[in-house]
Amino acid sequence: MTSDVLIVGASVGGLTVAEALRRGGHTGRLRLVEPDPHPPYDRPPLSKQVLTGLWPPDRVRLRTPEQLEALDAEWVWGRAERLDAAARTVELDGGRALAYDTLVIATGLVPRRLPGPEPAGGHTLRSLDEALALRHALPDADHVAVVGAGVLGCEIAAAARALGREVTLVDPGPVPMARHLGPELGGRVAALHRRHGVRLRLGTAVTGLVGERGRVGGVALADGAVVRADLAVVTIGSVPATAWLENSGLALADGIVCDARCRAAPGVYAVGDVARWPDPVTGVGIRVESRTNATEQALVVAANILGDERAHTPVPYFWSDQYDTKIQVHGRVGGGDRVRYLEGTAADDRFVALTESDEGRTTAAIGWNHPRGVRTARARLTAAPSPP
Ligand SMILES: Cc1cc2nc3c(=O)[nH]c(=O)nc-3n(C[C@H](O)[C@H](O)[C@H](O)COP(=O)(O)OP(=O)(O)OC[C@H]3O[C@@H](n4cnc5c(N)ncnc54)[C@H](O)[C@@H]3O)c2cc1C
Known part of the structure; x- marks a missing residue:
């Protein structure tokens, strides 16, 4: 295949598409557009090993310089500012226009911000530079407030405690990670943080x-x-990085609306955190913000560019490391789901559990310091019923 493929966003999603295209026999031009000055890097360690200082920043690199060289791709350092899907061109900051045959959009997310002024000492965490700025500032802080007790907020609270800071974690929900784990397991996360000395202010929003x-x-x-x-x-969450796609001809709805094959328009695909595609069983549009999804979806997109007709049908998966606890979730926990323990009990620091919906469907397999057990339990997930 010799067409001209342009990939906007050269992090894990975009880079994996490029590599899979070359492996699959794409001999044509391959360009990656990226404004971040660092070589492609992995984000999960930013809120864990990088923040605590366990890893030097270089260790987050996704590939060696030799591997990037072997890709035989052109790197375009810049930010995409406009897409004309009908004319098949992307315009960059500075005005340069890039024509393409096939476009892959892998621009990820932008952190949500609080309204009002942002005085010095206020941080967000998405990029390596933001992680380094936070790591640099943490040792001098007496008291750290983490606003939002989702996965990222909980990891940052844990890292700040590991560095000996006083930490308050604030969230409007009843428990941390409520959206990801539901009330019972979220309660265990609350207990974990309290045990490590974090003050929790739950049930109240930050203005x-x-x-x-x-x-x-x-x-x-x-x-x-x-x-x-x-x-x-x-x-407090992130929004898809799609501002540059307004009036482009693509459908946008909290992400780039794609079909099951991750196609957003003729010759345009989306991948990773920015992509929304129909859940294979319910037909409802979903977006998955996880490292594993970005990689798996990239392989599907590359296969489809090379002529396949493959649907993206993942079992969502994410993990989180907080203190000495590894939490792994396959599937998706529903708000009212019951928790059934397979190994260990509610009182243990190591367990495997399933969550079940009111209709008796197994919605997620959860491992708490139990990687082997959760891998086995994953096989017990059942598909959601088809919509009427
Ligand atoms: C701190 C942190 C910790 C995380 N921990 C975990 C974890 O433990 N487990 C897990 O499963 N997931 C975790 N995630 C989520 C995971 O990192 C993401 O799901 C994954 O990075 C998504 O990859 P992506 O390629 O879709 O997007 P991203 O990695 O966000 O990459 C998007 C790229 O697009 C570029 N870009 C944006 N706009 C433009 C533009 N207009 N023009 C050109 N380029 C642009 C950006 O600079 C960026 O490099 C974490 C994320 C963060 C931030």
Whole structure:
């Protein structure tokens, strides 16, 4: 295949598409557009080993210089600012226009921010530079407020405690990681953090950062209280990086709307955190923000560019490391699901559990310090019923 493939976003999703295309016999031109000045790197260690200082920054590189060289791709350092899908051109900052036969969009997410001013000492975490800035600032902080107790917020709280900081974790939900684990297992995450000395302020939202002489002095809560802090990390979710695709001709709805084969328009595919495609069983559009999905979806996209007609039908998977605990989830926990323990009990620090919906469907397999057990339990997931 000799067509001209342009990939916008050269992180794990975009890079994996490029590699799979070459492996699959793509001999044509391959260009990757990326504004981040660092060689492609992995994000999961940023909130874990990089933040605690366990890994030097170089260790997050996804590939060696030799591997990148062997890809025989052109690297275009810049930011895509406009797409004209009808004319098949992407315009970059600076005005340069790139024509393509096939476009792959792998632009990931942009962190949500709190309304109001952002004084010094306020952080978000998505990129390597942001991780290094936070790592640099943490040792000087007396009190850290982590705003948002999702997966990322919990990992940052754990890293800050590992560095000996006082930490308050604030979230409007009843338990941390409620969306990912449901109330019972989220309660175990709360207990884990309390055991390690994190203060939890649950059931109340943060309305903004409080500035004092131009620096963070705390975070303001919806109930009128202020949590004192000299460093705040805002992890209140992210939005798909699609601003540059407005009026491009692509359908956008919290992500790039694709068909089951990850095709957004003729000659245009989307991959990774930015892509929304129909759940193979329910038909409902889903977006999955996980490292494994980005890789698996990239292989599907590359195969389809090479002429296959493959649907993306993953079992979602993510993991999280907090203190000495590894949490792994295959499938998706529904809000009202029951928890059934297969190995270990609710009181143990090591267990495997399944979650089950009201209709008796097994929705997720969860491992808590139990990688082997959760791999086996994964086989017990059952498909969702077809919509009427
Ligand atoms: C701190 C952190 C920890 C994480 N930990 C875990 C974990 O433990 N387990 C797990 O499963 N997942 C984890 N994730 C999620 C995982 O990293 C993502 O799912 C994965 O990176 C998605 O890959 P992607 O290629 O779709 O997007 P990204 O990795 O976000 O890459 C998108 C790329 O597109 C570039 N880009 C954006 N806009 C433009 C533009 N206009 N023009 C050109 N390029 C552009 C960006 O610079 C970026 O390099 C974590 C994420 C973060 C941030």
